[in-house]
Amino acid sequence: MNRFRIFCLSVFTVVFVFKSADVIAAEGDGGNRLVVPAEVQNKLIPVALVGFSGETSSVLNFDLEVMGCKIVPEADAVFVIEGKIEDALIGKLSNKTGNVEFHRKYPGGTARDQAHALSNDVVKAITGKPGIAHTQILFKMRTGERAEEIFLSDYDGHQPKALTSDKTLVGSPKWSPNGAEIFYTSWLKRGGLENTTVVRQNLTTGSRDVMARYRGLNTGGALSPQGFLAMILSKGGSPDVYVAPPSWEFMKDLKGQNLNRMCKTREEESGVSWSPDGQWLCFATRARGKRMLVKIAAQGGNMIRIPTNGVLNPSEPSWSHDGRWIAFTSQMGGFNICVVPAQGGEAKVIASGEGPTWASNSRNLIFTRRGVNKRRLAIVDVPTKRVKMLPAFAGSASQPAWGK
C-alpha cells in the first residue's frame, strides 16, 4: 500500500534523519525539484490555475491554498498549473520561464480524486514533500438531541460518512497508527447507564470492541506504534493516565490489574498523544494550580513538564508526525491553536480555535472553531498561518483527527 509506504518512510525520517527534505528528494520522482524563490519561502507561494473550471477548479483551489500556495493571476505567478479535462484530467506544471516540471494525465477515480492527485503532484514538485489532498479525517458531529456520531470524510470535508449510528453522545475519535482502526469514546447506554466506554472499531469490517468500561470516566483511546493503548480512566478514584499493553483485552481484565497506571494525581489529566516513535506520552495536567503539558516515558516514570512559554492553560496536545512539534489549545479568554517545539519552549499562536491534530505532512493542522450556532472544522497552514474553513456540515462538528 502506497500510503503505508509513505507512513513507514516518514517514521524512518523521524527516527533516523531529520533532514526530511533530502530524504524525500532522494526517494522522490526524479529529484528534479523546482526551486522556490527565496522571497516566497515560508510565505504563500503564488501559483496560477489556467484552463480549469467547475469542481476541478474548486478542488485545486482549496488543496493548493491549504498546502501553502495562493492562487494569483498568471502574470503574478511563480508557478503555472495548466490543465484541461478530456476523458480524464490532464495537468501541466511549469515555472515562470516555461520549464515544464511534469505533464500528466489522471485517469480513474472521480473528478475530485483526479484533482486531488494533481494537487499532490504540484505540492510534491514545489515543496519536495508529499501532499495531503488524498487524506481523510475523523470527527464527531451532533445529529440530534443528545445524539452524536463519528464521521469519516475526505480531508476537505467532502463525502462524509457516519461510522456509528448509536444515537448517543460520543467523542474523541482517534486513528490507530496504521489507519486500519479507530478509537473513540461512547456514552452507550448499557445496563441502564450511559457509562463512558472506549470503543475500538475496525474500519474495514465495522466490528467493534469495548476497550474500557470501568466505573466512571473511560476516554482517551490513543494507540502507540508498538500497540500500547493509552487511556484516561477514573477507576482509581480520579482521572489518571493508564496504558494497556499490546493485545490486552478489557474483557479478560475487568479489574484492570494489567494496566500500567502512569500517574496518580487528584488532578484531571486529559488529552493523551503519543510521540510518533511511541517512546513518550504527552498529556495535559495541573500542578500547584497551574495547568500544563507534561510527558512520561512509555514504560512509565516521572512527569516531565513541556514548557509552553507565552501562553496559559494548555490542553489537547497533538505530537507532529515528524516528532518536532506539539500542537495544543491554549485558553486565555478564547481558545487558540498553538505550536511549541516538542521539548518545550516558546509557544507560537497559530490561529483562534481548539482541538488541533496534525496532518501527515507535519505542516497543516485541522481544528475546531466555534460559531454562533455550531462548531465547524478548519485547517491552518502552520508556517503561513492561513486558515481555510471546511464546508459547514448539517450539525455541529468538532474533535477532528487527521489520518495519513
Add this chain to the structure above:
Amino acid sequence: MRTSSMRLIMLLKIVPFIIFIGLISSGCKSSKGITELTKIPTGINNSGGGNKGNTGGGNLNPLGPGNIGGNGGNTGGTDIGGNPAEPLSIPENYREQRNVFASVHFDYDSAELRPGDMDLINQVAQHLMQNPAHMLLVEGHCDERGTEEYNLSLGERRALSVAEELVKMGVTVSRLGTQSFGEKVPLSDSSSKESLAKNRRGEFVLFMPMDGVVEIPQE
C-alpha cells in the same frame, strides 16, 4: 492482589445469582409479597436496560454486552479507598429519578465543593442510607469555557468530589457511580454569566426499584 483471576471468575458466576435473589426480594417488598406480579427480568445483563430503551444496534455489529458482571449494590463492601472497577449496574426493574434532589454547583474551572452545598449532599447521603436498595449516579457537567477533552476530565473530577463527600458521610461506595458529560449537556445554551454558572453542576440521578409493576396477561 486483592482478587485472583480464579476469584474473579467465581464472582462473575455468582453475581448474577445474587442479583437475581436481590431482585426477587426487592420485588417482594415493592409489590407486597406478590412475586408473580413483578416482572423479573431474565436477561439482567442484556443491553438497553433502564427506562429509555435500547439505543444500540444500527449499521454496525452490536458491541458485546457492556455491562459485564458485577453489581455495585450487591458487593456490599465498605471499600472507601477507591472506585469499584465495574460500572454501576442498574437492574432492569429500576427506574431513573432525575429531579429528586437539586444540583450542586461549582466555580469556574474548579471541582471544589461549595460550603453552601454541604446540606444538600448530606440530605442525599441520608436518603441513600435510609433506602439501601437505591443507587446513585453523580453526573459531572461543565460550562463551555474549556476545551472538550479538558471539560470531560473536569466533569469527572467534579462528580468524584461529590461522590467522595457522600462516602465520607457514610454511603457505601459500591452504590455510587460517577459519570462526566463534559460540556455536552448544558442546561442553557446562552453564554451569559448566569447560564454558565447553571451549567457547572453536579446532578444526582437516583435509581430505585419500581413499585408494583403488574404483568397483564395477554388475552
